[in-house]
Amino acid sequence: MMAVRVFIVDDHDLFRSGVRAEVGDGIEIVGVASEVEPAIELIRERLPDVVLLDVHMPAGGGRVVIESIAPDHPEIAFLALSASDAAEDVVAVVRAGARGYVTKTISPGELSEAIRRVAVGDAVFSPMLAGFVLDAFSSIPVADIDPDLDQLTPREREVLQHIARGYTYREIGEQLFISVKTVETHVSSVLRKLQLSNRHELSRWAQDRKLI
Amino acid sequence: MKDTSGTPEIELVLGRVVVGYRVVGAVWLAILGVITLAGSAPPERSVVVVATMLVVGAWAVLTGWLHRSHPSTLRTWWWLAADVGVTVWTLFSSDLAGMDVSFYGGYPMSTVFMGVYSFAIAGGLATATALSAATIVRLIESVGSDPTNDSGAVLIYLFGGILAGWAVGVIRRGDRLRSEAEEALAEERASRARAEERAEMAAHLHDSVLQTLAMIQRTEKPEETVGLARRQERELRSWLFGDGPTDEDSFAAAVRAMTAEIEDLFPVRIQTVVVGDVRLDAPLEALVKAGREASVNAARHAGVEEFSVYAEAGDETAKLYVRDRGSGFDPEAVPEDRKGIAESIRRRMERHGGRATIRSSPEGGTEVVLEQEVR
Numbered sequence: 001m002m003a004v005r006v007f008i009v010d011d012h013d014l015f016r017s018g019v020r021a022e023v024g025d026g027i028e029i030v031g032v033a034s035e036v037e038p039a040i041e042l043i044r045e046r047l048p049d050v051v052l053l054d055v056h057m058p059a060g061g062g063r064v065v066i067e068s069i070a071p072d073h074p075e076i077a078f079l080a081l082s083a084s085d086a087a088e089d090v091v092a093v094v095r096a097g098a099r100g101y102v103t104k105t106i107s108p109g110e111l112s113e114a115i116r117r118v119a120v121g122d123a124v125f126s127p128m129l130a131g132f133v134l135d136a137f138s139s140i141p142v143a144d145i146d147p148d149l150d151q152l153t154p155r156e157r158e159v160l161q162h163i164a165r166g167y168t169y170r171e172i173g174e175q176l177f178i179s180v181k182t183v184e185t186h187v188s189s190v191l192r193k194l195q196l197s198n199r200h201e202l203s204r205w206a207q208d209r210k211l212i
Numbered sequence: 213m214k215d216t217s218g219t220p221e222i223e224l225v226l227g228r229v230v231v232g233y234r235v236v237g238a239v240w241l242a243i244l245g246v247i248t249l250a251g252s253a254p255p256e257r258s259v260v261v262v263a264t265m266l267v268v269g270a271w272a273v274l275t276g277w278l279h280r281s282h283p284s285t286l287r288t289w290w291w292l293a294a295d296v297g298v299t300v301w302t303l304f305s306s307d308l309a310g311m312d313v314s315f316y317g318g319y320p321m322s323t324v325f326m327g328v329y330s331f332a333i334a335g336g337l338a339t340a341t342a343l344s345a346a347t348i349v350r351l352i353e354s355v356g357s358d359p360t361n362d363s364g365a366v367l368i369y370l371f372g373g374i375l376a377g378w379a380v381g382v383i384r385r386g387d388r389l390r391s392e393a394e395e396a397l398a399e400e401r402a403s404r405a406r407a408e409e410r411a412e413m414a415a416h417l418h419d420s421v422l423q424t425l426a427m428i429q430r431t432e433k434p435e436e437t438v439g440l441a442r443r444q445e446r447e448l449r450s451w452l453f454g455d456g457p458t459d460e461d462s463f464a465a466a467v468r469a470m471t472a473e474i475e476d477l478f479p480v481r482i483q484t485v486v487v488g489d490v491r492l493d494a495p496l497e498a499l500v501k502a503g504r505e506a507s508v509n510a511a512r513h514a515g516v517e518e519f520s521v522y523a524e525a526g527d528e529t530a531k532l533y534v535r536d537r538g539s540g541f542d543p544e545a546v547p548e549d550r551k552g553i554a555e556s557i558r559r560r561m562e563r564h565g566g567r568a569t570i571r572s573s574p575e576g577g578t579e580v581v582l583e584q585e586v587r
């Protein structure tokens with residue numbers, strides 16, 4: 001199997017070198033950048049499979065990187081990381097096109113797993129992100145709901161609840177008597193809904209949450 | 213559509229003055245025109261008089277409209293050239309109509325003001341020169357001109373153009389200085405606010421993070437270091453993002469406070485996710501307390517560094533899940549101490565009409581599911 005080529009965009013030295021040291025076999029770090037502009041340039045040049053992206057950075061943060069790269073390079077997957085868990089930031093970067101979101105406290109093993117997962121096109125949700133999504137979709141007023149996009153199916157809801165409860169995809173499959181592939185399909189479909197559904201309501205939700 | 217957003221206030225005011233005089237000039241011309249038509253010696257070609265009145269009226273309306281919606285147009289050379297063209301027409305209109313009295317009144321001066329508005333003294337001089345030239349041509353060529361009157365008009369055009377141009381220049385310069393001063397003041401205020409914010413942040417970081425780091429350097433036991441770091445992280449997080457346990461009546465806040473407390477008591481990290489929120493009442497308080505016991509149990513017996521607490525508050529039920537991947541137990545053959553905790557969790561829930569389900573296996577860890585109706 002070919003190694004997954006990963007590019008790290010993060011303005012924290014400690015984190016960059018930590019990831020370099022920690023990621024397992026089968027993952028090759030092809031470059032790092034600590035600022036948005038050089039990151040965009042280097043990613044275009046090195047064309048990694050996966051970009052690990054810090055949500056919080058000066059000059060627009062991870063979102064700007066995704067928005068500049070994604071239209072020309074749909075094959076590059078973005079995995080967002082942050083230390084903060086601030087809902088509106090996380091939702092914004094996922095809506096910009098990240099295939100997943102994890103917190104920086106993630107263990108090295110889980111990070112490698114998440115990288116491999118986004119590299120093959122799956123979505124990766126941290127328990128926190130699953131919680132945000134459940135919260136967001138349940139708080140959209142019924143009148144504004146587009147049934148195809150603004151609503152989660154009972155199964156998707158169940159999968160998200162399990163993620164929030166700390167289950168891995170494999171464990172969810174065992175619990176719900178479905179295959180891991182089916183779990184992945186549900187998560188990808190939630191990701192799609194999150195990216196396409198009513199922009200206005202979701203941003204308002206994130207805003208409101210910030211004010212609590 | 214209006215594109216006045218980028219136009220300074222003072223330009224709108226000056227523009228209004230110019231448009232105002234233009235309207236006055238047009239009305240003046242119209243009154244003289246009507247008097248001419250109704251007078252004792254009507255012109256040979258009255259159609260020229262009517263056409264002039266219509267053109268001047270329409271031109272005044274156009275000027276007003278441009279000022280409202282496309283003010284930058286009024287400040288171009290080609291507009292000014294067209295404006296001078298219309299005015300020169302009014303100067304010669306009485307001659308074309310075959311009259312020996314002119315009826316343009318004060319209208320030509322409005323072009324001089326337009327020139328001043330567009331290009332200050334240069335514009336005033338240019339328009340005044342053009343009108344003076346036309347007036348002088350008329351003086352020489354045409355029978356309907358009055359030397360005293362018309363030579364006076366030339367003087368007024370030139371003098372008015374220079375004077376008004378100079379005055380507008382002074383007004384504009386003053387306005388620019390004033391707005392620059394205002395900007396500088398706003399900038400200074402903003403930078404003072406930023407400095408205050410930075411000082412406040414520095415003070416907070418000093419009281420919290422720096423103190424903790426100092427303590428970490430002095431501690432020798434790794435568990436204490438981890439505990440200190442976690443407590444600090446939580447504190448900093450709630451200060452930065454304000455999502456800490458704050459509201460006494462909130463179920464979500466109670467759950468977060470509970471897991472924070474367990475993290476302080478035991479060397480564990482709890483992945484806490486809360487969805488939705490309801491008002492905390494006695495049964496829900498019991499739910500959180502039962503969740504606390506389950507968490508203590510996980511922290512003490514599961515042998516894991518991290519476990520998950522997920523709480524969900526809906527319209528009908530509130531649920532709380534405590535799940536670890538540690539060493540579970542066979543519910544059929546529970547050691548006495550653990551059974552005690554399991555029983556106390558169950559009893560606590562049942563007292564308020566809730567439900568506790570405990571699933572555990574030696575290889576798969578433990579999950580305690582607590583459910584309570586929301587009233």
